[in-house]
Amino acid sequence: MLSKFISIFTVLSAAALALGCSSSRDVEVKGQVSSASAQGQILLEFFDVDGADKTSVHTAKADADGSFKATVALSGDEVLVRAIADADADGACSQGELWGETSAKIQDDAVEPITLVLGAEACPKAE
Secondary structure (H helix, E strand, C coil): HHHHHHHHHHHHHHHHHHHCCCCCCCEEEEEEEECCCCCCCCCEEEEEEEECCEEEEEECCCCCCCCEEEEEEECCCCCEEEECCCCCCCCCCCCCCCCEEEECCEEEEEEEEEECCCCCCCCCCCC
16 A cells, blocks of 8 residues: 555655646737738648757647747747748648748747748758
């Protein structure tokens, strides 16, 4: 019985420590996606940028008018937002799909409104 209690206590303590040590905070990211010819859903992918490290942390969709607003858990000093006119609905940039990305510095758990302009460049490498 005591060993079972110690095991449960150890697991709960480790979980609490892991949650308590997280330095992420909720950051409001909002803006507009602009494209002259994109149709259908615009997929948004949010990356936590911490120095040279970039980690995908959240996905969302832009509204029909191209506007978006999301609260994202981030720990770095910067957020990178990638927008893809996901015509084939596969959740990634495919050959011929329009896309764009931009980054913004985080200040006071928010970023200034950003604008993403979609273009017909080669898709970015998978992160």
